Amino acid sequence: DIQMTQSPSSLSASVGDRVTITCRASQSISSYLNWYQQKPGKAPKLLICAASSLQSGVPSRFSGSGSGTDFTLTISSLQPEDFATYYCQQSHSIPRTFGQGTKLEIK
Amino acid sequence: EVQLVESGGGLVQPGGSLRLSCAASGFTFSGYEMNWVRQAPGKGLEWVSYINSDGSTIYYADSVKGRFTISRDNAKNSLYLQMNSLRAEDTAVYYCARDDRTTMAIPNFDYWGQGTLVTVSS
Numbered sequence: 473d474i475q476m477t478q479s480p481s482s483l484s485a486s487v488g489d490r491v492t493i494t495c496r497a498s499q500s501i502s503s504y505l506n507w508y509q510q511k512p513g514k515a516p517k518l519l520i521c522a523a524s525s526l527q528s529g530v531p532s533r534f535s536g537s538g539s540g541t542d543f544t545l546t547i548s549s550l551q552p553e554d555f556a557t558y559y560c561q562q563s564h565s566i567p568r569t570f571g572q573g574t575k576l577e578i579k
Numbered sequence: 580e581v582q583l584v585e586s587g588g589g590l591v592q593p594g595g596s597l598r599l600s601c602a603a604s605g606f607t608f609s610g611y612e613m614n615w616v617r618q619a620p621g622k623g624l625e626w627v628s629y630i631n632s633d634g635s636t637i638y639y640a641d642s643v644k645g646r647f648t649i650s651r652d653n654a655k656n657s658l659y660l661q662m663n664s665l666r667a668e669d670t671a672v673y674y675c676a677r678d679d680r681t682t683m684a685i686p687n688f689d690y691w692g693q694g695t696l697v698t699v700s701s
Contacts, residue, residue, distance in 0.1 A: 506687040508624075515674055515691035516616075516624065522685040559624055563686040566638045568614070568626040 474498050474562050478571035484579040489550045493574045495543045495560035504564035507536055507545045510573075511556045519558075520545065550576075581605040581690045583675050588695030595665050595699070601658040601675030601692055609633075609653035612678035614688060615660050617671035617697075625671075628660065629678070643669075665699045672696050 475498035485491050495505065503523040508516040518527050520536035523543055533548040547554055555578050560571040587599040601613070615627040628649040629638040637649055648661040658675050673695055676688035 503683065504685050506685075508688075510624075515693055516688070517691075518687055518689050521679075521687035521689075522683045525682045527689070561624075561626075561688075566629065567640050568629070568686070570624040570626065573623045 473567055474501060474565060474569055476560055476562055476569050476571040478558075478560055478574050480574060481572065482575040482577065484577050485550055486579045487550050487552060491547045491550055491576065493545045493558055493560075493576075495538075495545070495571050497541045497543075497562055497564075500540045501562045501564035503539050504562055505536075505538065505543045506561045506563060507534075508559045508561065509554075509556045510559065516559065552578075581677070583677065583690055583692035585673065585675055585692040585695040588673065588697045590698045590700065591665055592701050593666060593699055596661070596663045597665065597697060599660040599662065599673055599675075599695060599697070601660075603656045603658065603675075603677075606677075608651075608656040612686075613651065613658045614676045614678055615649060615658075616674045616676050616688070616691075617669075618674070618694075619668075619671040622671075627673070630658070662697070665697075667699050670697060670699050 477496045505523045507520040510516040519530050524536045535546045557573045557575045559573050582604045584602045591597050612631045614629050630649045646664045650659045675692045677690040679689040
């Protein structure tokens with residue numbers, strides 16, 4: 473199975489900050505990497521697919537990059553509604569494993 | 580508007596069974612692969628099972644293999660998860676999620692239901 477490791481596990485930041493979350497795969501997954509946002513009590517929401525393709529309706533302050541084993545999710549200027557938990561997921565092979573999540577909290 | 584609505588969760592004793600349903604609307608259900616994903620209380624996301632559009636290809640996580648069965652009824656626009664021999668560690672919110680491959684043919688879960696809670700406890 474491909475293991476997905478996110479860092480950090482939690483992060484405190486302020487509105488307006490630039491934030492980067494990293495995700496590392498245990499083996500190469502090309503661009504088979506998706507990012508989801510989840511708010512408490514809600515279902516996850518797809519933000520970015522194929523490593524860097526922004527889902528329709530997602531603000532442009534979100535961006536994704538990377539290929540192979542190392543990926544990043546960047547939020548260029550944090551907004552109050554961005555405080556949530558973020559998960560990466562590989563879709564290269566079964567099982568479709570998720571990272572453990574990064575909880576983004578208000579400083 | 581795409582909608583996925585899960586039902587069938589509840590409290591069940593260890594060793595018991597439960598059948599979850601996911602009713603789909605707003606898209607051509609028979610044209611999409613589907614998944615079940617679960618989330619234990621306070622924990623992260625865990626992929627559980629996958630089924631292709633006509634039900635001929637199915638995969639399971641090792642943690643549920645031999646105990647859970649995924650199926651679908653395209654005529655009823657519905658996805659199912661039959662869960663047998665339930666254990667305390669199966670306690671979680673269960674989500675159905677649509678599998679999309681529009682972007683570069685790379686799979687992603689573009690729509691999710693609101694989830695249904697399964698609690699396994701005596």
